[in-house]
Amino acid sequence: MTGTPLTLRLYRAAMSLAEPFAPLLLAARRRRGKEDGERIAERRGVANAPRPAGRLAWLHGASVGETISILPIIERLTQRGFTVLVTSGTVTSAGVLAERLPPGAFHQFAPLDTPRYIRRFLDHWQPDLALVAESELWPNMIVALEKRGVPLILVNGRMSERSFRRWQRAPKTARALLGCIDVALTQTPADAERLARLGAPRVTIAGNLKFDAPAPPADTQTLALMQGQVSGRPVWLAASTHGVEDEIACYVHMQLKERWPDLLTFIAPRHPHRAEDVARMAEEEGLEAMLRSEGYAPGSATEIYIVDVMGELGLYFRLAQVAFIGGSLLNHGGHNPIEPAKLRTPILHGPHVHNFNDVYAAFDGAGGAMPVTDADELAEAIATLLQDAARGREMTRAAAGVVDRYGGALERTLQAIEPYILQMELERL
Template identity: 45%
Template sequence: MTRAAFAAYRAVGVFAYPFLKPYVGWRMARGKEDRRRLKERYGIAGRRRPDAGPLVWIHAASVGESAAVAPLVRRIAADGLSIVMTTGTTTSAQLVEERLADCVIHQYVPLDVRPAVRRFLRHWQPDLAIVAESEIWPLTIHELTARRIPQILVNARLSDRSFQRWKTRPRLAEALFESFAHVVAQSDIDAERFRLLGARAVTNAGNLKADAEPLPADAELLDALTGAIGARPRFAAISTHPGEEAIVAEVHERLKWRHEGLLTIIVPRHVERGAAIAKALADRGLSVKRRSLGELPDAATDVYLGDTIGELGVYLRLSEIAFVGKSITGQGGQNPIEAAMLATGILSGRYVQNFRDTYQRLLKNGGARIVKDVDMLAAQVDGLLLDPVQRLAMAGAAMRSVAEMRGALDRTLLALDPFLHPLRLSISLERRGRVAQGR
């Protein structure tokens, strides 16, 4: 049955391969692909492989995963190992270029079809593959296994939905997850789920995002917005999903009469929705300014819409209160660590199962509060705006929660050591050989 499933998956890939070009072109038209580097998606390398020594392939799909593994990447590179790092989005590619260009070779991840994966592996010849979080590509896993290249899943997590989906295909799940030489999970729950699905070596190291650097902020933009906002009361709603902007707008409408000059900052999870969100807010009679248009808020602005990529660190520094989305109308929640790290008290809906462990710690320490609906959200924002001591206490508890979660980086490196040590040893032996030849 498992062989049949793999065969069917490969057959679909073979059939679909001629049609991938229109698909990639469609993604490019939506700004999701880099026109200059499309060939990398077909496994055609854009850079040379280093001539000598072992090479580690590290894959992080998007911005969040790339930021989370950045400290891990630097620690591995510090041992002299060459690294090719792949990502799947243009924004994550930009992050890698900004933070890691001095220690990795960046490529876009090949599409999970045999010709693309084989071209990629033939060129780069990795000695070890490290994948972040939950990127499971059956054909890539199969090709790495066939070449006896160890595969490790780090910062690994499985959402409730993904776990239930894999449970309906137990043999396929086992065939895939047993291919990983080690799974380094984010939590005890994630670790147990990977074991149940067939992973053989599993450890819980905690969440690497707690060891990442705080989100950066452009100083010039931060100064400009701080000056434009002045002393106005404000709160932020970040990573919002459809339906949540309307809830936040209603909160603003209720509270603007109680808090003179109230400014609400909305940062949607998908910035391409910016124009539609701005129209919906304007239709409610709210005055909206958009960051994507280069606008700054003025005294009459109700909502400042942060519809840009890579500037969340700026918006979080502007407010001591943040509602984190995909938690009321959406399902699963969004990562609250970035807000907590920047001393922000967190409000969230009930549906945060994808970040269960993190929220449990935040709630226990008082760094986060759960709201069920618009009434509860309005009441919490109102109370926090009225009480600066309460806001400060929440911010401190949020930062303390992140501090308690740190240590995942060292624990992950400990789990990786049996796989990295032989590669470090080969570099050392190679260097000794060169020295001996030079005598």
């Protein structure tokens, strides 16, 4: 990188000056359940394992959704002889990856974006190839990879209109950083246009990897046990909820149980450490609540069953007759609806889905998902689907059609990566 813009130099200096305060930040996050205390050194770039011999690819995703979307790439790279280092920034993603990474791949927490932490991380792992998912464009990481000559590929790339406007305020910085990306593989034409306008030199529309990601798994024995426990009961799921959405789920349950006294509501908070707070809130409303971490399947008296064990959401999508996808009744941006679509679970969502605008537009337009605006509409929609199974089957067929129609991003992504793999293989000859 030549002619480093002033804004980028200031950012790098600020992050260096802020580094002494990083332990305080990490400690505060740990107290809130957002860091793994036993692995917190990884956030400072300290490795907890030796570097494996041979070629190593580094793949990074921010959290659960991003890392799940790149699982097929991870598997293909391990099949091609790479060891794959996967990093993410959340405890929940680490838990999911612990269950789902293939042999030949392992997880570390991503270092904070300070020059020293990034340098320490790269000095140890020395990746031969780096792939980052969606919008994880951290300046110090990009600069360090460029200086080391490590190819950097953006996969499943996205650039929202809001982010685009922010980047436009510092056009020289945007061009300097995006110019370091070897290839930007985007989800949509709009993402491609924004990245190209900001200075990414090689942009290709590959599609959304989430349509090709595998459906979340479920333990067969646990599934069979719970199917027996809930047999004959109306069941719905509030998945990946935030804040007030847990209260809304309890409100909906109380509205619906007048009609279905044996109704069972699953609540899966996006951040499982909040589960006990959700349980207390439900009990204050006079509802019988149970935590999944207590180890018991829901009993006949259980009304609210709180999913606080990571990596099990696929189980509850399979058990529920309808699923509300959270982060959408408040302005959080929504979460991925493709997983329940693959498991043939009817999908409801709120109006705030800007993180997945194109995906929800495709589902809604095909009749594969149903938008609601508030708690009362959510209760009404759930009631409709509980009493009209045929309507739910129509929605799941439409959603499955959308998934089939928008698939193929994985193969296009792998084709774009292939020249880099071939170059490394030639260099070994």
